[in-house]
Amino acid sequence: MPERLGPPRETPLFDRVALVGLGLIGSSIARAVRHLNLARTLVAIDGNEAVVARVRELGIADEATADVAAGVKDADFVILCVPVGACGAVAEAMKAGLKPGCIVSDVGSVKASVIAQVQPHLPKGVQFVPAHPVAGTEHSGPDAGFATLFFNRWCILTPPDGTDEAATERVRDFWQAMGSKVEVMTAQHHDLVLAITSHVPHLIAYNIVGTAADLETVTQSEVIKFSAGGFRDFTRIAASDPTMWRDVFLHNKEAVLEMLGRLNEDIALLARAIRWGEGDKLHDLFTRTRAIRRGIISEGQETAEPDFGRRREGQ
Amino acid sequence: MPERLGPPRETPLFDRVALVGLGLIGSSIARAVRHLNLARTLVAIDGNEAVVARVRELGIADEATADVAAGVKDADFVILCVPVGACGAVAEAMKAGLKPGCIVSDVGSVKASVIAQVQPHLPKGVQFVPAHPVAGTEHSGPDAGFATLFFNRWCILTPPDGTDEAATERVRDFWQAMGSKVEVMTAQHHDLVLAITSHVPHLIAYNIVGTAADLETVTQSEVIKFSAGGFRDFTRIAASDPTMWRDVFLHNKEAVLEMLGRLNEDIALLARAIRWGEGDKLHDLFTRTRAIRRGIISEGQETAEPDFGRRREGQ
Numbered sequence: 001m002p003e004r005l006g007p008p009r010e011t012p013l014f015d016r017v018a019l020v021g022l023g024l025i026g027s028s029i030a031r032a033v034r035h036l037n038l039a040r041t042l043v044a045i046d047g048n049e050a051v052v053a054r055v056r057e058l059g060i061a062d063e064a065t066a067d068v069a070a071g072v073k074d075a076d077f078v079i080l081c082v083p084v085g086a087c088g089a090v091a092e093a094m095k096a097g098l099k100p101g102c103i104v105s106d107v108g109s110v111k112a113s114v115i116a117q118v119q120p121h122l123p124k125g126v127q128f129v130p131a132h133p134v135a136g137t138e139h140s141g142p143d144a145g146f147a148t149l150f151f152n153r154w155c156i157l158t159p160p161d162g163t164d165e166a167a168t169e170r171v172r173d174f175w176q177a178m179g180s181k182v183e184v185m186t187a188q189h190h191d192l193v194l195a196i197t198s199h200v201p202h203l204i205a206y207n208i209v210g211t212a213a214d215l216e217t218v219t220q221s222e223v224i225k226f227s228a229g230g231f232r233d234f235t236r237i238a239a240s241d242p243t244m245w246r247d248v249f250l251h252n253k254e255a256v257l258e259m260l261g262r263l264n265e266d267i268a269l270l271a272r273a274i275r276w277g278e279g280d281k282l283h284d285l286f287t288r289t290r291a292i293r294r295g296i297i298s299e300g301q302e303t304a305e306p307d308f309g310r311r312r313e314g315q
Numbered sequence: 316m317p318e319r320l321g322p323p324r325e326t327p328l329f330d331r332v333a334l335v336g337l338g339l340i341g342s343s344i345a346r347a348v349r350h351l352n353l354a355r356t357l358v359a360i361d362g363n364e365a366v367v368a369r370v371r372e373l374g375i376a377d378e379a380t381a382d383v384a385a386g387v388k389d390a391d392f393v394i395l396c397v398p399v400g401a402c403g404a405v406a407e408a409m410k411a412g413l414k415p416g417c418i419v420s421d422v423g424s425v426k427a428s429v430i431a432q433v434q435p436h437l438p439k440g441v442q443f444v445p446a447h448p449v450a451g452t453e454h455s456g457p458d459a460g461f462a463t464l465f466f467n468r469w470c471i472l473t474p475p476d477g478t479d480e481a482a483t484e485r486v487r488d489f490w491q492a493m494g495s496k497v498e499v500m501t502a503q504h505h506d507l508v509l510a511i512t513s514h515v516p517h518l519i520a521y522n523i524v525g526t527a528a529d530l531e532t533v534t535q536s537e538v539i540k541f542s543a544g545g546f547r548d549f550t551r552i553a554a555s556d557p558t559m560w561r562d563v564f565l566h567n568k569e570a571v572l573e574m575l576g577r578l579n580e581d582i583a584l585l586a587r588a589i590r591w592g593e594g595d596k597l598h599d600l601f602t603r604t605r606a607i608r609r610g611i612i613s614e615g616q617e618t619a620e621p622d623f624g625r626r627r628e629g630q
Contacts, residue, residue: 109544134544137621138608144621154540183540193533196526198544203585204519205545209604211511211574211581218508224610225469225498229424229449229513230520230552232617235608237545242601249589249597259526260586264579266526270518271575274564279400282564286557289524293453293550295539302547306452306459308623 004151005179008037013174018043018075020068020090022055023241024136025107026081027145030060032178035147045071054142069097077174079131080106080118085247088117100125103167107133109194109244111158111187113251119160127167132156132190133180134198138239151179152300158187195255199248200263202237203256206245209238319466320494323352328489333358333390335383335405337370338556339451340422341396342460345375347493350462360386369457384412392489394446395421395433400562403432415440418482422448424509424559426473426502428566434475442482447471447505448495449513453554466494467615473502510570514563515578517552518571521560524553 017039019026026044033039044061045068046052055064065071072078072094080087087106098104104126108114111130122128135153137144155175159168172182185193212223212231223231249256273281296302303309332354334341341359348354359376360383361367370379380386387393387409395402402421413419419441423429426445437443450468452459470490474483487497500508527538527546538546564571588596611617618624 134541136544139621153543156541193537193541194544196530196533197538197541197546201523201545201549204523204582205548206601206604207582207585208516208519208578209607210600211578213603213607214581215511215577218511220607220610222508223512224607224614224616226449226471226508226512227611227616228468229451229509230516231512232608232611233520233548233552234516235604235611235617236623237548238601238604239608240601242598242605245601246594246597250592250594253589253592256589257586260582262530263523263526264582266529267519267522267575267579270522271572274568274571277565277568279561279565282561283557285525286521286553286555286560288528289521289550289553290557292524292528292535292539293547293554295535296542296547296550299539301539301542302550303626305626306454308551308625310618310623311620 004148005036012040013038013177014077016041016075018045018072018078019081020045021081022046022051022142023081024140024144027060027142028149031145031147034060036177038174038177043071051142058142068094072097074099076102078102078104083244083247084108084110084114084251087114091118091121095121095123098123098126103127103129103170105129105131105171107131109248110252111190115160115187127164129163129168129171130158131171138236140241153180155180155182156190157182157184158190191252191255195252195259199252199256200259202245205234205238208234319463320351327355328353328492329392331356331390333360333387333393334396335360336396337361337366337457338396339455339459342375342457343464346460346462349375351492353489353492358386366457373457383409387412389414391417393417393419398559398562399423399425399429399566402429406433406436410436410438413438413441418442418444418485420444420446420486422446424563425567426505430475430502442479444478444483444486445473446486453551455556468495470495470497471505472497472499473505506567506570510567510574514567514571515574517560520549520553523549
């Protein structure tokens with residue numbers, strides 16, 4: 001697959017890139033950076049020694065360490081790839097190592113909170129360009145990453161007021177080099193948009209899977225056996241990393257609760273339509289929603305194959 | 316793919332099989348019946364003349380007609396593959412043509428209502444064995460079907476009291492021949508189980524896609540662009556056939572509303588945990604839900620590939 005990313009660059013975009021956190025996202029960036037030659041030297045930093053050891057085994061970075069202040073030393077680009085709730089502590093731990101002119105970025109699914117946590121710790125002369133690649137799978141850890149994860153996916157940048165435009169452009173170039181499309185917006189708008197396109201869908205999926213597991217009238221075995229009726233689709237995102245998602249909800253509280261309120265209003269209307277047998281209302285909605293999927297497919301964000309192109313053997 | 320279904324039978328299971336409704340499910344049965352030689356003669360019946368013409372073009376049945384009473388004449392096995400709300404009218408229309416000893420079945424996603432609609436119309440000597448293959452895609456119509464749709468999927472039979480056991484066994488043989496696993500339960504229990512594994516997930520998906528489309532603070536273009544954060548998963552089942560799903564909700568009202576009530580209680584607890592910053596509660600749930608997906612994968616009802624094994628090119 002990596003051939004779709006194109007050949008390695010002759011000249012790297014950055015001299016020394018440090019990734020903090022080598023989970024799905026961090027290790028995917030590492031693989032893409034190596035494949036595309038985006039850094040002269042790539043440093044992998046992870047507080048978990050087992051992850052550091054695994055990164056060395058996988059050979060996806062030039063250097064690997066558990067010491068964040070030492071790891072970011074002399075880097076000209078540092079990307080935090082840790083759960084949103086850990087960004088403040090990591091920023092504090094690394095600040096002594098940051099050199100002037102360094103660009104710091106992140107990949108968090110929430111942006112206003114990350115800015116509030118990270119910015120106070122950054123020394124003068126360091127630029128902060130928060131980023132959110134809207135891409136992922138339900139798998140976690142350094143083995144789950146792959147170089148094409150960001151290919152043809154959007155990456156949203158939310159530079160705070162006062163950020164150097166040249167820094168934002170360098171971060172844009174970095175993500176575009178990995179195949180991403182880049183959009184710039186405010187952190188506040190990002191958090192609202194992602195609440196509906198990502199956070200609330202995850203919350204709903206976690207909720208429905210949890211409710212199904214707890215029913216006293218339907219066994220867990222029945223839920224599993226007959227899940228192909230639609231339920232199994234929800235279990236994919238409900239299998240995502242628990243720590244990452246706990247932090248997303250705690251750090252995007254207002255937007256998530258606001259969007260959840262909207263959903264609840266609409267579901268109450270649907271329940272009423274079912275109770276009173278208002279078939280036309282149901283049919284109208286179900287016709288309208290088909291068009292949204294067609295939009296997603298034609299924008300290139302989804303496969304047109306039926307059933308996500310799931311392999312049927314063994315299923 | 317059809318090779319996985321095995322070679323055609325030397326002796327057909329039935330002499331004359333009539334399918335009423337050649338959408339995704341009916342046309343998939345037709346293809347499997349032909350591939351496996353499950354019927355000496357296969358008759359396709361559809362009230363829509365355009366579908367009858369298309370079935371002739373596709374060559375997936377021996378005979379095709381829009382006349383249901385004529386089509387079922389002399390059949391020893393008739394399967395209704397129409398939306399749940401149409402079953403009563405179809406049963407009434409075909410009753411004059413049914414021969415004694417004929418077995419009637421269906422594929423509806425709701426069972427108690429179908430029994431109530433169909434049974435009063437069936438002549439003495441005709442056996443009714445309701446069935447529900449828990450399989451499908453979001454595509455509709457005679458071109459969407461394929462012979463392996465039911466392979467390794469469950470099919471639930473809900474024979475009413477008094478049904479001849481031999482008839483139930485013949486229907487079981489039929490589905491097993493197409494690669495399905497078969498379970499027998501009451502119609503009432505079926506409707507409760509499917510409410511949580513299929514009907515409510517569809518309702519929630521339709522709801523979230525509808526709500527997202529109607530927001531005034533987030534544009535439809537943003538919803539589409541950033542859908543890879545989780546939202547796009549929901550759009551698949553929210554692209555399912557509107558008429559089929561309208562009928563499911565109208566005909567399984569009580570169980571759907573009951574399960575929706577459960578979900579609402581649980582989501583209120585989750586919202587409270589978010590509001591009050593109770594991260595442990597969130598983390599516990601998110602860890603528990605991962606186990607359910609592992610169960611679905613190990614039961615063979617889901618692919619273990621990340622992201623459903625979606626193709627990434629063009630995405």
